[in-house]
Amino acid sequence: MMEHTQLIDAIDIRTSIRAYDPDEIAEDQARQLRMTLDAINMLSGLDIQLVLDQPKVFADANASGHFTNAANYLALVGPKDNDEAREKAGFYAERVVLAATLYGLGTCWVGGSWNREEAARHCQTGRSKELYMGVVIGHPEHHLTYTSKKFEELAEIQRTHRESKSYEAFTRTMSAEAREAAPDWFKAGVEAARKAPSARNGQPILFSWDPQTGTAIAQIDPELNGPTATNDLGIAKLHFQIGAGSGEWGWGNGAMFIKQ
Incomplete structure (x- = not known):
């Protein structure tokens, strides 16, 4: 994957990942993600936040098998009752998703398959903002094998996913x-x-x-x-x-x- 570093490459291999390894996101990867978020938030006027190691947010979804080892997420936070901000949240958070894909991380958008109240407890909203949606993020299950696959293999997985x-x-x-x-x-x-x-x-x-x-x-x-x-x-x-x-x-x- 290392020779493929463009966003169009990420589009061609990204899939929604529901099963994750329990390994923590490494500090350097988390730093890369937060740097990307800082730039995206400045550009968009949103407040997308990276929240790590909160498995209680996904306790029911993990127990039911909808997810496996989901614990980290991007919290899409923006102004209340603002459709344009919600659209921007989709646009710009997906930009972070594609960056995470190039870092070798897995992601999955979530709306109802998480504990929204618990998720909101771990991010900053204030009175004028709300939590729109989330994106699970982490190492795909068997990620060392997954990230060792050739680009063409990952693209075929995406095509048939x-x-x-x-x-x-x-x-x-x-x-x-x-x-x-x-x-x-x-x-x-x-x-x-x-x-x-x-x-x-x-x-x-x-x-x-x-x-x-x-x-x-x-x-x-x-x-x-x-x-x-x-x-x-x-x-x-x-x-x-x-x-x-x-x-x-x-x-x-x-x-x-x-x-x-």
Whole structure:
């Protein structure tokens, strides 16, 4: 894995890890993560926090077998009742997830499969902020074997890990002709978004390309607009942006991506 250091490489090998080794995250890895978080929080205005060694947060999930040895997490903290901040939390926390993937760590987004009250006790929120969601983080089970695998092996694991919606499903608001005529950067962006995590693997985000303006649009599928869809929108936008190569999204449902 060492020769693969780009975020697009992380997209190609990242999977949701539910079983972890009990080994602690090494001090140098924790320091790398916190440095990444410092930069991300300054850029986003969020307060994403790394919380280590709190297995009580996942006691029920570990006991049921939903997780194994889950104990560490990223706490996604931001302003209360703010949809844009929730979207940013998805976008920027996934950026940390991809960095952690390149460090050889495993991750899994969590919404309901943890003790939220216990999780909130170990992070700082204050009166004006709230805990949106979390991301389990740690060493994947048998991690020494896992991290010794070649990039191509990890990419194959990701490819067969779960089913993903097709390019056609992600772009179902477009005609067949428009899908075919879309530029390569748009198709590459959608391909990266197909590999993005989402709540219950619902993949509720739709993408379209406007030939008149040359911009892409991301929107929440109205048929799949649940409580975590705004977070999923941010995650999918990040994957699309990395896959497209360059460009920038506006915030919000239905916002445009301007290719640079």
